[in-house]
Structures are given as structure tokens and as C-alpha cells.
Amino acid sequence: MVDLRNIVHSLSRGCNHNPRSLACRFITTSAFVCLLAVALTIVSCGPKSGYFKIEGHLLNLNKGEFYVYSQDHLVNGLDTIRVEGGRFSYERPCPHEGVLMLVFPNFSEHPIFATPGKSVKIKADASHLKEMTVKGTEANEEMTSFRQQIVSASPPEIVRRAEQFIKDHPQSPVSIFLLKKYFLLDKDVHYPTASSLADFLLKAQPQNSEIVKIQSELNIMQRAALGKPLPSFSATDIYGRKVNDSDLRGKVSVVHVWSSWNYESQDVQRRIKRAKTESGNKLGVLGISLDGNMQDCKNMLRYDSLQWATVCDELMFESPLMEKFGLQTIPDNIIYDVNGKIVARGLNAKEMQEQLEKMLK
Numbered sequence: 001m002v003d004l005r006n007i008v009h010s011l012s013r014g015c016n017h018n019p020r021s022l023a024c025r026f027i028t029t030s031a032f033v034c035l036l037a038v039a040l041t042i043v044s045c046g047p048k049s050g051y052f053k054i055e056g057h058l059l060n061l062n063k064g065e066f067y068v069y070s071q072d073h074l075v076n077g078l079d080t081i082r083v084e085g086g087r088f089s090y091e092r093p094c095p096h097e098g099v100l101m102l103v104f105p106n107f108s109e110h111p112i113f114a115t116p117g118k119s120v121k122i123k124a125d126a127s128h129l130k131e132m133t134v135k136g137t138e139a140n141e142e143m144t145s146f147r148q149q150i151v152s153a154s155p156p157e158i159v160r161r162a163e164q165f166i167k168d169h170p171q172s173p174v175s176i177f178l179l180k181k182y183f184l185l186d187k188d189v190h191y192p193t194a195s196s197l198a199d200f201l202l203k204a205q206p207q208n209s210e211i212v213k214i215q216s217e218l219n220i221m222q223r224a225a226l227g228k229p230l231p232s233f234s235a236t237d238i239y240g241r242k243v244n245d246s247d248l249r250g251k252v253s254v255v256h257v258w259s260s261w262n263y264e265s266q267d268v269q270r271r272i273k274r275a276k277t278e279s280g281n282k283l284g285v286l287g288i289s290l291d292g293n294m295q296d297c298k299n300m301l302r303y304d305s306l307q308w309a310t311v312c313d314e315l316m317f318e319s320p321l322m323e324k325f326g327l328q329t330i331p332d333n334i335i336y337d338v339n340g341k342i343v344a345r346g347l348n349a350k351e352m353q354e355q356l357e358k359m360l361k
Helices: 004-016 020-046 137-151 155-168 173-184 191-204 208-222 264-281 296-305 321-326 349-360
Strands: 052-057 063-069 079-084 088-091 100-101 108-112 117-123 133-135 234-235 242-244 253-257 281-291 309-311 334-335 342-345
Touching: 108 137, 108 155, 108 264, 117 242, 133 137, 133 281, 137 334, 173 191, 173 208, 208 309, 208 321, 253 264, 253 342, 253 349, 264 296, 264 349, 281 321, 334 349, 342 349
Parallel strands: 052 117, 253 281, 281 309
Antiparallel strands: 052 088, 063 079, 063 100, 079 088, 100 108, 117 133, 234 242, 253 334, 334 342
């Protein structure tokens, strides 16, 4: 912090022989006013205390909007960030560190690591978002570096690099994010590796409750491992009707996580709808919507004319039903055979269609 009084004193030392002179008073007063104005300008450009600010420039997107959500309770539901003239600015209360997930018009998602009282600047080409740069905090610059390393990497290579980053940066919040993204949320999660990395991070950050939560989530996720049985559950769908595990037993069944703001999950849902139309009651379906507003969910279902039960408790990722099934992300899904055993999970749209066609023949 610059001490304005010392600077003003230095500027006015030459007037000490005649401190009452008009010129001296003018120099001292003017210097103070100018420096105060500069200081206020600097302060006004940054975020307010307890806030986090994002500013950015998007090439090839002159006007539009994208969205932001958080699993760290920094955002309730889904916020909108508007783009005007290719530029945008977003500031919100930030009581603690966390991750904001940006959802762009092409439905790609990118993490921003938020810190109270800090700000970041984003620069990206809307047609090449994988090369987006984020500057302003160490964590965001580390994530930018990692993103640039994996632009052309194959999926197995990305996982290897994520594991190496975690081992090289055990104190970084980026490591926690990468552990979740590439080791918890991967459909082929290798639980021993994921558990080992979680233990490694906890040794480096023994007070970090987020890592403890990850260890707990790993235990929950094993409920969705191949061969695990359909759990007992009871819920209420968006129209107030009761739904439970008996609705899925004795048939091929799909539990599907989706939302109105996630295109990939909607694509999977369309494949499920096609299979349901062709097979009728031979296929059981339960939808879990992660919309933070039930009306958004209802509007989408009305538009798509979906007939199966959908639960939307507006708790998003904190939904007890997500935990019951061992689900952690979006899109996500589990397929059960007629005996109520898991035969597949985490399928993309094409894989979903092929798996259901094979099982429903």
C-alpha cells in the first residue's frame, strides 16, 4: 500500500522555507488530491471486499450470453453473464474460495477459481474455447497452463497429465478440481488410483474439508459400480406423483441425470426417448433434473413430451437422490438389467442408444 502522506511530504519539502506561500499550498494540496484520485481509481477497478470479479473479452461473440453455476454454494442455481461488444463483466459475493463453472453457448464448461477480494481477466476466441486464458490469480493461471497442455492430447494422455499435475501441485485447488473431473466423474473410474490421489492431497492439505468430502464421495460412488444392485428409494416427481424402486424392477431400466441447460444430457435423453417409444413398458426410466428452478424443468419436459417420472427437487448437485444412486455429475446415467444389476454407466448419447438396443431386443 502506498503511503500518500509520505509522497505529499516529499513533494512539499522544497517549500519548507516558506510553508505559507501560495505556491507551496497549491503544490501540497494538488499533489494530495491527484494521488487520492489515482488511489480511488485503482480501488474502484478491482472487486469490492468479499467479492470476486470476472472480466473478459470474447472474440467472435459480439453479443450474447453464457451461464455460471457452482457446486461450492457461491451461486444459487444458474446465473447469466451477458456479452456486449465482445466484452463482459461479472461480480458477485464470494465469502470463501470455490469454483465457478462457466457454461458457454457451445455448452462447453470451464472452471474459474474464485477467491474473495480477487479478480480475473478472461481472453478467448468463442470458436476455440479450449485455448481460453485466465489471468489474475495463481490457480487460474495454473489451470490455463494445464488447459494449453491438453489441447491436442488424447483422453488417456489427459488423465496421465492430470495425475502428474496433482502429484506436482498438492497444495493447489486446481489439483482438487482435476481429481474430481478425471478420477471421480469418469465413467471408468479406477477407485484405488482415485483414493490414493485423495489421500496424497489430504496429507498436503490436512485441514481441507473438500478433500475429506471427496473421500466420502468415492465411497458413495462405489454404489454405482458395475454389478451393484438397484437401491431402494422413494421420491416425488415434478407433478407430485410418488415414484420408487418398484417402478424400475423387473425390466431394463435407466436412471438419467440431465438439465435444461446441459445440451449433452438432452442429447442422451432424446436417445432414451426413442428407445422408450419403441419398447414401451419394457424399459423403465427415472429422470433426475439438476435444474435449480422446477419451472425450467417442466418447460423442457413439455417441449419434449417425455412420459416417464422426473424428479427435480431444485437442490441441483446436492439432491439426496443423486447420492442414493452414487451419481456425481451431469450428464450421467446408470443402466440396470432385468435383475436390477448395473451393467453400464456414464454413457454418451451414441453409447446409450447402442446399449439399449442390445438389451431390449
